[in-house]
Each structure stands twice: as structure tokens, then as C-alpha cells.
Amino acid sequence: xxxxKQSPQSLIVQKGGIPIINCAYENTAxxxxxxxxxxxxxxxxxxxxIRPDVSEKKEGRFTISFNKSAKQFSLxxxxxxxxxxxxxxxxxxxxxxxxxxxxxxxxTVNP
Amino acid sequence: DGxxxxxxxxxxxxxxxxxxxxxxxxxxHDAMYWYRQDPGQGLRLIYYSQIVNDFQKGDIAxxxxxxxxxxxxxxxxxxxxxxxPTAFYLCASSIPGQGTEQYFxxxxxxxxx
Numbered sequence: 552x553x554x555x556k557q558s559p560q561s562l563i564v565q566k567g568g569i570p571i572i573n574c575a576y577e578n579t580a581x582x583x584x585x586x587x588x589x590x591x592x593x594x595x596x597x598x599x600x601i602r603p604d605v606s607e608k609k610e611g612r613f614t615i616s617f618n619k620s621a622k623q624f625s626l627x628x629x630x631x632x633x634x635x636x637x638x639x640x641x642x643x644x645x646x647x648x649x650x651x652x653x654x655x656x657x658x659t660v661n662p
Numbered sequence: 663d664g665x666x667x668x669x670x671x672x673x674x675x676x677x678x679x680x681x682x683x684x685x686x687x688x689x690x691h692d693a694m695y696w697y698r699q700d701p702g703q704g705l706r707l708i709y710y711s712q713i714v715n716d717f718q719k720g721d722i723a724x725x726x727x728x729x730x731x732x733x734x735x736x737x738x739x740x741x742x743x744x745x746x747p748t749a750f751y752l753c754a755s756s757i758p759g760q761g762t763e764q765y766f767x768x769x770x771x772x773x774x775x
Contacts, residue, residue, distance in 0.1 A: 560702065590672070594666075594752050594766030595705070640704060648693055648758055649720070654704035656773055 557653025564631055565661050572626045572656045574641035579622070581643035584627050585650070586615065589638045598639070599626070600657050631660045665689065667752035668753050673772045674751035675747075681757055683738045683770045691765070693758045694736035698722060699750040699769075708751075712758050740772065749773045 556575045564570045576584075582603060587595035601608045601615040601624065608615045613630040628635055638657045642650045666687045675681045677707075687694065693712045697705040707720030709732040725744025730736055732744040740747045750771050 557704075587766075592769070592771075594754075594768050596766065597763045600763070648710060648756070649707060650705075650764060652705040654702060 555651050556561070556639060557641050557656060559656060560654070561657045562661070563659045563661065566589075566632060568641045568660070569633050569634060570628050570631055570635075570658055570660070572639055572641070573620075573623065574625065574653050575623045576651075577622065578643065578645055578651070580645035581651075583644040584615070584617065584624050585644075586613075587640045587642065587652075589640065589655075596649050615654045633660050633662050634661075637658050663774045666755055666765055668751075668767040669772060671768065673770055674775050675772070677774055678742045678746055679774075680742060681740050681747075681772065681774075683740065683753075683772070685736045685738065685767060687734055687736075687753075687755045687765075687767075689755055689765060690733070690756055691755035692733065693756045694730070695754040695756075695764065696720075696726075696728065696736070697752040697754065699752060705752065708738065723742055740774075747772060759767050 562570050585600035585630050588598045589595040594623045599610045603619045614627045617624045636659050638655045640655045641653045644650050669684045674682040681710050696708040706722050709728040711717035727739045752769045753767040756762050756764045
């Protein structure tokens with residue numbers, strides 16, 4: 552199975568809150584898990600990515616947690632800001648060059 | 663400036679007409695991709711190409727065609743056979759290989775009436 556299931560569909564937090572977006576995958580051949588950030592009317596841009604040999608990766612305020620046995624990974628945004636308001640996509644990639652994307656989470660950070 | 667350009671930003675066509683979306687990259691990437699984005703559907707792969715003169719169907723190739731005659735160019739034609747062509751179309755490129763980033767263009771919003 553190639554699916555990547557992402558939740559929630561939408562999320563509203565106050566400034567300074569810690570939104571968490573979750574993804575689950577089925578294909579155990581996936582070995583690369585990127586998160587993309589997309590602002591309205593723009594193309595997605597890579598935010599952070601992780602491989603299954605590590606359980607956590609931090610880049611600035613963004614952290615990926617990875618649970619290989621559960622086939623789940625999540626994105627945490629520390630001290631969220633209104634400028635973080637965007638749609639976030641998780642994805643998985645295996646031996647082929649194809650990325651399989653989740654359906655996206657629209658995050659709104661209120662001032 | 664290195665990057666991916668897609669033109670035009672907005673495109674309007676009448677039903678029954680074929681339309682070609684442009685995608686050009688100067689990143690010297692071998693692999694290029696076309697995705698379709700609909701609200702609440704994420705990004706769905708239409709076609710991809712790992713090398714010049716070769717391309718493969720993605721998950722939703724029906725009603726679309728592509729060509730890859732040059733490394734830097736990967737145009738997508740939306741044919742009249744595509745049932746619901748109105749969407750946001752995204753082109754991407756990457757260096758083939760494990761764990762390499764896909765870089766996306768700014769997208770073309772196609773409206774067919």
C-alpha cells in the first residue's frame with residue numbers, strides 16, 4: 552500500500568502554542584519522510600525531513616518525531632507564530648523516485 | 663537565479679480544448695514531476711521523468727500527456743479527455759537518488775469552463 556494518512560485536516564492554535572500534525576504510512580519500504588510547507592497560491596517548499604534510523608530531528612522551531620514500529624511520524628511547531636499559518640504536507644518515499652503525499656493540514660495561528 | 667518556472671500563473675480555457683502548461687528548470691536536475699492539487703486532496707502525481715526522452719505515468723495520468731525532449735523542460739498537455747481539468751498544477755524537479763529534495767515551481771492555476 553502506498554498511502555500516507557495525515558491528520559488533522561485543519562488546526563487552529565494561538566500564538567505561542569505547539570501545533571502537532573500526525574502522519575501514518577503503510578509501505579515499510581519508505582526510507583525518507585519529508586514535510587513540506589505551502590502558502591496560498593505558492594508551490595510547496597521543503598521544511599524538514601527525516602530518515603527512519605533516527606527518532607527525532609529538530610530544525611529551529613520545527614521537530615519531527617518518528618516511530619518506526621508504529622509506522623507513524625509527526626511534526627511539532629514550537630512557539631508557533633502567525634507567519635507559520637500555511638498548509639503542511641507530510642510525504643513518504645521508497646525505492647522509486649515517487650513521493651507519496653498526505654492530504655495536508657491547514658494550520659492557522661491566531662495572534 | 664536557479665529555480666523552476668511555470669507559466670502562465672493563471673490559464674483559462676474552454677471545455678474541449680487541449681492546453682499545454684510550461685515547466686522549465688535551470689537546476690540541472692535529471693528528474694522532473696507533474697502534480698495536480700485539488701482542495702483537500704493533497705498532491706497527486708500525474709507523470710514523472712527521470713531522464714531525457716523517458717517518462718512514466720503517475721497515479722492520475724488519464725487525460726494528460728507529457729514530453730521530455732530537453733533536460734530543462736517538461737511540458738504537460740491537458741487534453742479534452744481529462745474529465746475535471748480545473749485544478750492547481752505543480753511542477754517539481756530533483757536529483758534522482760535516495761532522500762533528495764523535490765523543488766517545486768510556483769504552480770499554474772487552470773480553469774476550464
